[in-house]
Amino acid sequence: MSDTAPPPGPLQLLVNGILHENPVFRLALSLCPAVAVTTTVLNGLILGVAVLAVQVLSSVTVALVRGAIHPRVRIPVYTIIIAVWVSAIDMTLAAFFPALYAQVGLYVKLIVAFAIIISRLEVFASRQPLVPSFFDGLGMGLGFLLALVTIGAFRELLGNGSFAGIALVPRPLLFFALPAGGFFSIALLMAFFNRIDRAASGGAKRPAAGGSHHG
């Protein structure tokens, strides 16, 4: 994407983040945290909302100040911007949602190192104006949120036999609640997601998820 390319429309950006470039199922970014927190649907939801907020706030901030950031130190500056918003959200959660914070507080601080956030700043928000950057952040954040909720629901149902804490299945398979089961769950959902996407696009093959990404 160059500086001169016209930015896509808001709806297109949202759909892009949720489907075509879904951070977890398509870009395969931030898989470690996606595995770590998604043992229950509620944990996935809370962390997903926190990531959504950090992504939107960071994208907007970078889009606003991109002209003033020296290119040689742009990565440290992005990191500082992400860290500021993560700390702000961390303090807000601790103050107003102590019960939730007791459950996910430790994971919230880790959002600083989520590859998806800094990659959207570098790839998109640093080259585009405010409004498209906002929608890109919103789309990517929603994509991540939906992925975490889906994985969380899948693993809680199979691994713990419950949904949002309500017991449903009498004999759960503990495997899915463990980290290895998390990776299997993501792989299964990713395959399912690819299948749907291919059917929707009339059988055309899309290139596989980005193998060069890490984190």
Next chain:
Amino acid sequence: MSDTLVQIDGAPRPPMDPREVARIAVNLAVVCALSAVVLGGVFMGTERYQKAASLAREQRAVVDMLALGSDARVLEVRQFLAPEKREVVYRVKPYGDEAAPVREVVFSLEGALRSTRAAAAATVPAGLVPLGRLFVAQRSGQPAGFVIEGESRGYKNRIRFFVALDTAFTVQGVRVVEHEEDPGLGAEVATTWFQGQFVGRTADRVVRIDVAKVPMPEDWRAALNGLAGEPAGAWRAKHAALITREAGQPIYAVTGATISSRALTRGVRTTVDHFRRRWALLAPQLGGQP
């Protein structure tokens, strides 16, 4: 834009212009200063609520750990050091009542009682260094149990915890109330099963306790895993034989988190040790036997 980016192809880079270096430094400094302002603002806006939330959590933990009936009352004892006067000051008041009058009990560093007097409620006199807190449950004027606050340096940041003792100084429970250890590793020391290892140990044993990096016996692990869903009293009765067997053993470290395991274990050890000595001095002032 590409000519100013850092080159990654290994080609020799021309030396940087000093003015360019200065611009980068100013750029980063401004970013950091603005970040500090934003963080400071959010902190000032949330601190009050965060403190209230953590106080409420603490109160629940204290009441829960002491397993009190409605007839018991809890005293909060805050310990301070007055370095200039070479004194240790205990400020005693009913727990949870910030407006209640405070009783001050003052000892010399050698442990001689200097004075007891009523003091103003809210304000702690300047020059006092806080050393920690303890909570004393009283039933008809007699001590019925203790919760002692302790702190230890964990892998990443301080670990703050409570230790509950009965009147014979046997551990009733250990609970981490604040920590920043890694999820899945050090954070495991805040789980019911790890903290349950301390339950039922006498103070004489706790003050010599250490950590072992060996696997936990399966029957003990199974028992500790059951602690989360059961009241502590019923759990202790059910597993009395196992608890007695393990009371002489070291604490089994969390795999991959020896530093955190050691931090909490040693913290509990020194907290109990200090408390025993403090209580010997303080007990006659609070209606108990030393």
